[in-house]
Amino acid sequence: MSPAVAIVLTAGLTATACGLLGPLLVLRREALVGDAVSHSVLPGIVLVHLVLGTRATLPVIVGAAAFGVVCVLALEALRSTGLVRADAAIALVFPALFSLGLLGVDRWAADIHLDLDSTIYGQIAFVPFRTLVLGAVAVPQSVVAIGAVALVDLLLLVAFWKQVKVATFDPGFARTTGVDPTVVARVLLTAVAATAVTAFEAVGAIVVIALLVVPAATAHLLTDRLGVMIAVSVAVGWVAAVSGYAGAVALDASIGGAMGVVATCCFVLALLLSPQHGVLTRALRRRQRVRAAGRAAAGRGTAAVPPTPLRRPGTCAAGGSCRPAGGRWRPGTLALPCARAAGTGALPPRTAAGAGGCTTRLAQASAPGRRSR
Amino acid sequence: MDALIDALPLPYTDAVVATGAAVLGLLAGLVGVLAVLRRRTLVGDALSHAALPGVAVAFLLAGVKDTVSLLVGAAVAGTLAAVLVLALERSSRVRPDTAIGVVLSGSFSLGIVLLTHIAATGDAGQAGLQDYLFGQAAGLVQADVTLFAALAAGTVVVLALLHRPLTVVLFDAAFARSTGLPIRLLELVSTVLLVVAVVVGLRTVGAILMVAMIVVPAVAARQVTGRLATMLVVAGVVGAAVGTAGSLLSTATRTPTGPVVVLLGAGVVLLALSLAPGRGVLWHARRLRRDRRRRQREGVLVDVAAAGPAPVAASALGAGRPSRAVRRTLRRLRRDGLVRATGAGWSLTAAGQGAATAVLARRELWWAWLEHGAEVAVGDAREPDPDDLAGSLGAEAVERLRALGGTAPAVAGGAR
Amino acid sequence: MSAADARPPALEVRGLTVSYGRRPVLADVDATVPAGTLSAVVGPNGAGKSTLLQAALGLLPADSGRTLVEGRPARAALDRVAYVPQRDAVDWDFPITVREVVEMGRYRAAGWFRRVRRSERPVVDESLDRVGMTAFAGRQISQLSGGQRQRVFLARALAQQAPLLVMDEPFAGVDARTEAALLDVLTAVRDEGRSVVVVHHDLGTVRARFDHALLLNVRAVACGPVAEALTPANLRRAYGAAGVPGGAAGREEEPAWTR
Structure with a gap:
């Protein structure tokens, strides 16, 4: 396996794992959990080094994942006190855990010169050099590790698809159908912590944070289906992996950084041009509407009309409830033309039967219908 | 500032670091x-x-590692980022x-x-740019401390001047807009204050840990x-205290x-929470x-009272309550002399009878409030405390309620 | 819904007490919802109407008391209930279509770990059709009006095919036309022999369309057939003399303010 293929494959698998979970984080307003976890795992790594005296991949991942889970639980505990808001909870937990790790490095690990940037948090450029022999071929360790994690994430998502969907969309309903939203949240965040930690070790923290949030945010701007959103998010991650690598080689710059930049570019494009939610597309649509309205007004020989009615539909001056007539408010009429005032448009038969004028809610409600007895 | 640093009974560098951390704590606390x-x-x-x-671009433009231009680069990029988030x-x-x-x-x-691009193009002057992300408080010099102090003083002045409009905007932005306050401007001011504090903090405790100093x-x-005003003062004091204590502790323990400042701060928050x-x-x-x-306790008392004078078994008490809780409550009531256990079960003592009557009377009064509350003039917006209506509503209101009387809960339609 | 309905009550609450902190929100509430009725829970603001529903279904811890759904403890009978909560916890931006929301009603019955089967489709289609949302099945939920959203949640509850339908303030923020349409659906559901419990505060509608009412103000003031439960005297006891809403104490009988 050539170095380039190994790097792109590792990055792409990371993008897959992150792209599967990221959309759920974004939808649950927990987009910054990846950032929090990435800083919180340091004490775990130091602890493993201290107790086992090793920097081998597997024990480090386990130790780091343990502290990732500690971070997630601490966040939940802080939030459950009701005294601290979600953002402040994150800002309290991860600096504290990170500081704990820094002190540990200072006290016990200084002799081995743990370089925080690359050794602990991985450097994707080193991926091809650490291989594992599977059968007859040498496969980079990280491809195996991240591939396994991505597979587990996929299986989890497929197995618990309905629970995740219900608990995220409507927690109140979930509870009545026997799904506990807090359990779902805990499983999801644990999966995020494990994924993030495995990926840090191989590709570096910043790549993971970027791939958890940015592709998912991009996808959220592009689609209204959860399944599609996840697929788009994975795809954007792969685009970032492939073109990020190419860009980094061309610029002679950090591969991880370049991937983050490419992902962000995708996000900016979606933000501007998304067919439904894009900033530019919406501005364009608004302008077309205003122009069309202006043309129509000019055709009728009146001034341009305000596009929104002055009153909420369904109310009228008399205080009852009636339906607005189709027409727009025009200068000259006093109030929003409700069906009665304008003298056009049919009233619902039931209300029309009531005593003249706008019928009240009460009268309308006592319309024919099955009486109780 | 110089006088203060000289007056501290510490070696010069330690005194500078301690003062710097204190002033930074004050500043971060306020913003x-x-x-x-x-x-x-x-x-x-x-x-x-x-x-x-921002630091990287400033270096590219200036060509040298000059503290001021790097700080300006960081501040500009920071403001841009904050505005981007809002937008x-x-x-x-x-x-x-x-x-x-x-x-x-993204940034x-x-x-x-x-x-990495700068490093790869072989500019030797770039080494150490990354240090802007990890703090090096020991490298703090007196000029930095003076800068912090000036910024902190400026922040105090701005906050003192804008205290009222900021309170309104923070509490109820919609109302603030209706009163014609320039919301965007106030938001920008508070964002700039935050950016400035963070950028100067970068050098003292590092970017990641600066977050903690803010929160x-x-x-x-x-x-x-x-109260917001008190909160600002307390936060400033707490920030300064945590900064000072943390730096002294870190000097003492080498x-x-x-990290020491942050962990100390986390401890303070845990204590406060x-x-x-x-x-x-x-x-x-x-x-x-x-x-x-x-x-x-009240539930069991009333249940025992309702069972009449004959002793009642614990299992017959407390519908819906777990029986272990009922037994524990009974033991407590016996300890207080309100119930006694006989072979046949539990019954009330004279004191228990009194207590049960009091509970029932209080409930009766509460029913009366629920039913006639609207007819009783209380005078102001006082709300009833179900356990102490007389204390919360005044004796006069309670008299009136007693006169009106509550109807015991009854269910129409013969469902019961 | 006749006296001959020998089924156990759809919902039965005995001695239910719930407190938030020291304040009792529900005190010793007894109530019965006979099977096959369209029942309303009415009462002034803060009377504990939503709390009653949640505690009755075991979604909120109660201090004491018990609830039975069709004669069985509520927690064990949740599959017999379709509950439409108030809508504040719903994430409107969630990428989900109307049809998928309604399909959620089938998740429990169809199995949590299986795909929604083809055989479930007719149920979903029919539920959508009953609330008139078939044409909107492919829309994302945030593109709907308040009334349309409420129709979708009713459709989801219908898809659950539960014998008891419980709705918390389904008509809040809903236009009059939708309210009438939803009430028609609920009446039809009742006519199929199912039971419906609705928290509502329009006494006029309750008198006109409902069979049974629970008048609540922290404790149960009255519970029974609408005509017996919502008497002027009972309404005064629940709302206070001045508080009976909109003269709804009944214009024919006695204006509320004469006392």
């Missing part, structure tokens, strides 16, 4: 209050990461946390690309006061300053337990 109340603590996180490309939130369906996440990872990635004093202060009077976790738990016990 942190705004950030925490606006739920923007992590904007600090985003813009401290965003400072990295993203408003423009589209991007949520606040996602906006922060995107700006944070940091850009910074890394720029830095710790404000959260701790919120637990002990409910450990890095930043658990012990804050009327609000803290422990206090709250105690109150919950007391209320639960009291309810159980």
Whole structure:
């Protein structure tokens, strides 16, 4: 396996794992959990080094994942006190855990010169050099590790698809159908912590944070289906992996950084041009509407009309409830033309039967219908 | 400032670091209050990461590692990032946390690309640019401390001047807009204050740990006061105290300053969260337990009373309550001399009879309030306390309620 | 819904007491919802109407008391209930279509770990059709009006095919036309022999369309057939003399303010 293929494959698998979970984080307003976890795992790594005296991949991942889970639980505990808001909870937990790790490095690990940037948090450029022999071929360790994690994430998502969907969309309903939203949240965040930690070790923290949030945010701007959103998010991650690598080689710059930049570019494009939610597309649509309205007004020989009615539909001056007539408010009429005032448009038969004028809610409600007895 | 540093009974460098940490704590505490109340603590996180490309670009433009131009670069990039986060939130369906996440990872990635690109192009002068992300408080010099002090003084002045409009905007932005306050401008002012504090903080405790310095004093202060003005003062004091104590502790133990300050701050927050009077976790738990016990106690008393003079078995008491709780409550009541156990079961003592009557009378009064509350003139917006109507509503209102009388709960339609 | 309905009550609450802190929100509430009725829970603001529903279904811890759904403890009978909560916890931006929301009603019955089967489709289609949302099945939920959203949640509850339908303030923020349409659906559901419980505060509608009412103000003031439960005297006891809403104490009988 050539170095380039190994790097792109590792990055792409990371993008897959992150792209599967990221959309759920974004939808649950927990987009910054990846950032929090990435800083919180340091004490775990130091602890493993201290107790086992090793920097081998597997024990480090386990130790780091343990502290990732500690971070997630601490966040939940802080939030459950009701005294601290979600953002402040994150800002309290991860600096504290990170500081704990820094002190540990200072006290016990200084002799081995743990370089925080690359050794602990991985450097994707080193991926091809650490291989594992599977059968007859040498496969980079990280491809195996991240591939396994991505597979587990996929299986989890497929197995618990309905629970995740219900608990995220409507927690109140979930509870009545026997799904506990807090359990779902805990499983999801644990999966995020494990994924993030495995990926840090191989590709570096910043790549993971970027791939958890940015592709998912991009996808959220592009689609209204959860399944599609996840697929788009994975795809954007792969685009970032492939073109990020190419860009980094061309610029002679950090591969991880370049991937983050490419992902962000995708996000900016979606933000501007998304067919439904894009900033530019919406501005364009608004302008077309205003122009069309202006043309129509000019055709009728009146001034341009305000596009929104002055009153909420369904109310009228008399205080009852009636339906607005189709027409727009025009200068000259006093109030929003409700069906009665304008003298056009049919009233619902039931209300029309009531005593003249706008019928009240009460009268309308006592319309024919099955009486109780 | 110089006089203060000289007056401290510490070696010169330590005195500089301690003073610097104190002033920074004060500054971060003040702006942190705004950030925490606006739920923007992590904007600090985003813009401290965003400072990295700012530093890189400033270096590219200036060509040398000059503190002032690097700081300016960081500040400009930070402000840009903060404004971007705000714009993203408003423009589209991007949520606040996602906006922060995107700006944070996007700008940091850009910074890394720029830095690695600079390094690869072989400019020897670039070494050490990354240090802007990890603090080096020991490298603090007196000029930095003077700069912090000036900024802190400026922040105090701005906050003192804008205290009222800021309170309105923070509490109720819609109302603020209706009164014609320039909301955008006030938001910009508080954002700039935050950016400036974070950028100078980068050098002292490092970008990541700066986040903690912003959030710790404000959260701790919120637990002990409910007023913005007091909160600002308390947060400033807590920030300064944590900074000083942390730096002194780190000098004494020969450990890095930043992490010690942060951990100390985390400890302070934990203490405040658990012990804050009327609000803290422990206090709250105690109150919950007391209320639960009291309810159980009254429930069992009334049940025993309702069973009449004959002794009643514990298993027949407390419909719906777990029987272990009933037994425990009975033991407590016996300890207090309100019930006695006989071979046949439990019955009330004379004191217990009195207590049960009092509970029933109180309930009766509460029913009367629910039914006739609207007819009783209370005079102001006082709300009834079900356990102490006389105390919460006044004796006169209670007299009137007694006269009106409550009807015992009854169910029409023969369902019962 | 006749006296001959020998089924156990759809919902039965005995001695239910719930407190938030020291304040009792519900005190010793007894109530019965006979099977096959369209029942309303009415009462002034803060009377504990939503709390009653949640505690009755075991979604909120109660201090004491018990609830039975069709004669069985509520927690064990949740599959017999379709509950439409108030809508504040719903994430409107969630990428989900109307049809998918309604399909959620089938998740429990169809199995949590299986795909929604083809055989479930008719149920979903029919539920959508009954609330008139078939044409909107492919829309994302945030593109709907308040009334349309409420129709979708009713469709989801219908898809659950539960014998008891419980709705918390389904008509809040809903236009009059939708309210009438939803009430027609609920009446039809009742006519199929199912039971419906609705928190509502329009006494006029309750008198006109409902069979049974629980008048609540922290404790149960009255519970029974609408005509017996919502008497002027009972309404005064629940709302206070001045508080009976909109003269709804009944214009024919006695204006509320004469006392």
